[in-house]
Amino acid sequence: MEQAGEEFFHDFRQELLAGAEANGRFQLDEFMETVAEELVETGFTEGFELCHFRAQRGMRVDGYWFNDEGVLDLFIADFDSRNELASLTKTELDAAFRRVANFFEASANKYLAAELEVTSPEYGLARQIADRKDVIRQVNLILFSERTLSERIQALPDTEVAGVPVTHHIWDVSRLHRQRSSRSHKEPLDLDFEQMFGKGVACLPAHLETDAYQSYLMVMPAEVLATLYERFGARLLEQNVRTFLQARGNVNQGIKATILNEPGMFFAYNNGITATAQSVETATTSFGLAITRVVDLQIVNGGQTTASLFHTRKRDKADLSQIFVQMKLSVIDSQQSEMVVPKISEYANTQNRVNAADFFSNHPFHVRMEGFSRRIWAPAQKGSPRETRWFYERARGQYADAQSKLTPAEQRRFKAEHPKPQMFTKTDLAKFENVWDDHPKWVNLGSQKNFSQYATRICREWEKLSDKFDEFYFKRAIARVIIFRSAEKIISSQPWYNGGYRANIVAYTLAVLGEIAKRNQKNINFSTIWDKQKIDSVLERTIAIISEIVHEDITNPPQGISNISEWCKKEACWKQVQLRLPELEQLLPGEFFENLITADQQITEIQIVPEKQKNDDLVDEQQQISATPLVSKWQKFWRKVRESSS
Helix, strand or coil: CCCHHHHHHHHHHHHHHHHHHCCCCCCHHHHHHHHHHHHCCCCCCCCCCCEEEEECEEEEEEEEEEECCCCEEEEEEEEECCCCCCCHHHHHHHHHHHHHHHHHHHHHCHHHHHHHHCCCCHHHHHHHHHCCCCCEEEEEEEEEEEEEECCCHCCCEEEEECCCCEEEEEEEEHHHHHHHCCCCCCCCCEEHHHHHHHHEEEEEEECCCCCCCCEEEEEEHHHHHHHHHHHHHHEEEEEHHHHHCCCCCCCCCHHHHHHHHHHHCCCCCCCCEEEEECCEEEEEEEEEEEEEEEECCCCEEEEHHHEEEEEEEEHCCCCCCCCEEEEEECCCCCCHHHHHHHHHHHHCCCCCCCCCCCCCCCCHHHHHHHHHHHHHCCCCCCCCCEEEECCCCCCCCHHHHHHHHHCHHHHHHHHHHHCCHEEHHHHHHHHHHHHHHHHHHHHCHHHHHHHHHHHHHHHHHHHCCCCCCCCHHHHHHHHHHHHHHHHHHHHHHCCCCCCCCHHHHHHHHHHHHHHHHHHHCCEHHHHHHHHHCCCCHHHEEEEHHHHHHHHHHHHHCCCCCCHHHHHHHHHHHHHHHCCCCCHHHHHHHHHHHHHEEHHHHHHHHCCCCHHHHHHHHHHHHHHHHHCCCCHHHHHHHHHHHHHCCC
C-alpha cells in the first residue's frame, strides 16, 4: 500500500508538471485547480475560485467559494512542489488551519479589505465576507496537501470563528489517491444513524431473498433529512440531480406552505424520495426493523424536498418534529452503480421534461463524442513524429481505467497516443462550448451550473436534430479547447496581468472574440486550428488585445459592486463589455478579419454527410457490443472452431 502511495504521488506530480505547462499556470495554481476539480465533480464543493493571499500576521488563503445556501468554503494549500512524498504533522496542520481562520476573522470583524488593493482577488473576497457576515451560516476550512497525513488525524473537531460554525476538512495526497482508486471515483458518505441521531430509521424490506438487489421503504423524520443536508449539502444528491437543482430556486413554495401550514399532511401530499446506497446495516428494535447505517446515501429524486425542509427550518424557524417523508432506498453495489443509478434517476425524474437527468454519461450525445475521440486521429503537430488523439472522458476515471490493465510498455504507448493534456471531461466541454454558443456568465458561475445550462441546451438541440453533432462538431470543439487553453497562456504572460481573475478574463475574451466574428457575419476558421493543432500568431495578437480591454473593463465594475468575480456572473457585466466592441474592432489587426470565414465555408471544410454519421454510429455500436465480455467470449470460441476446421 505504501509503494502504491509513492507511485501515485510521483504520477500525480508528473501530471501537475504537465498540466501547469499545458495550461500556462504556476504549479501551485495547477495543484489547487486539479484537486478542486475532483471535489467539484464529486459534490464535495460546488465551485472554486483561486485567490492567493499571504500576510506576515499569520493569515493565508488560496481559494474560496460561496454557495447559495450561506456556506463559505475557504481553501488553503500545503504545496512546495516536493520531489518525494513526505508527512504532514499535526503541528503543521493546526498552523495551516489557524492561518486561514485568521483571514476569515480579520475579514469579518476587522475589515481587512480596507488594507488591500481594490482590484485584487483578496480584496473582493475579504469585502464579500464583511458584506455577507450576517448571512454566512457555516465556514468550511479545506486544506489541500501534497503530503500525507496519519489516518489517526483525519478528523478535527468543529469550532467557531467570528461567531460562525467552522468545520475542518483535509484532502492530503493519500485521500486523493483513495478517491481516484475507488470504482465510483468519489468518497462515499458513511452515515451512522445511531451515532448521529441516537437511533436507526424504521424500514420495511421491499425485496425477496432471490432478488439481485435489496430495497427498503423507510419513513424518514424530516429533522433527520434536514440535518443531513445541513451537514453534507450537495454530497447527498446524485450528481445529475445536484446539477439540475443548482439551476433552480432552493425552496419549492408548495412544499414550504405545507411545512408551515399543514405539517401533519406532509406525508400525504409529498411524493417522497428515491435514494440509493452502496450498503446498509439493519437492526431489530422494539419498534421493528431499522436501518442503522448507510454507506454512500445518494438522493436521486427528491433533492428539492430535502433542500426545502432544510431551508424552511433555517429561514422560517419551522418545526419539523411532526413531519415525515417516505423514502424508497435501493442498495446498489459500486460495480453496478454506473449503469443502474442513472436509470433509477432518469425514471424517477420523468416529471421534468428537460433536465440534467437526461444528460447522464450514457446519453447518446456523450457516447457519440466518446466514439469520435477514440476513432479520430488529430494531425501531427509540426516537429512531432506521430498523430495523437483527444481523449473525451465520458464517465469519471475512464482515462485512468483505460491504462489500469496495460503493461508498462502499453501504458507508455497509450500516453503517447493520448497525452494527458489532451484529456477533457464533460464539464470541460461545457466550459469550452458555452463561452461561444451561450453566455460567458455561465462559465463564471462555476462548472456545475455551467454544465447544467449546457446539458439543457444540448438535450433540446439533440431532440431537434441529433445529426448536427457530427465530426465537424467534435473537431470544432477540439479547436475551441485549443483556443481556450492558448488564451489562458497568453493572458498569463501579459505585462498587465497581476495573477487574478484569469478564468473570468478568458471567458469574456473568447465571448468577445465570437461576438465580433458574429457581428461581421463570419466565423473563426476552426478547421485550420484543428489541422494545425494550434492557433496562429494573428489570433494570438487578437486575444492579447481583447483580453487587456476585457481586464480593464471587468475590474472597473459600477459603483457599489465590490467583488469582481461576482460581477462577472451578472448579465449586466456582459452588456457593459459589449459596449466596448466598436472600440475593440478598431484595435484588432486587419489580418484577423481577413482570416474569418463564412458559415458555409466552415462547414464544407470538415462536414460529413448525415448518412456517413449514421454508418459511423452503427460501427461504434457494433464495436461496443463486440467489447462486452459475453460477446468477446463467443467470438473467441467461434474463431477457434474455424481455425480447427480449416
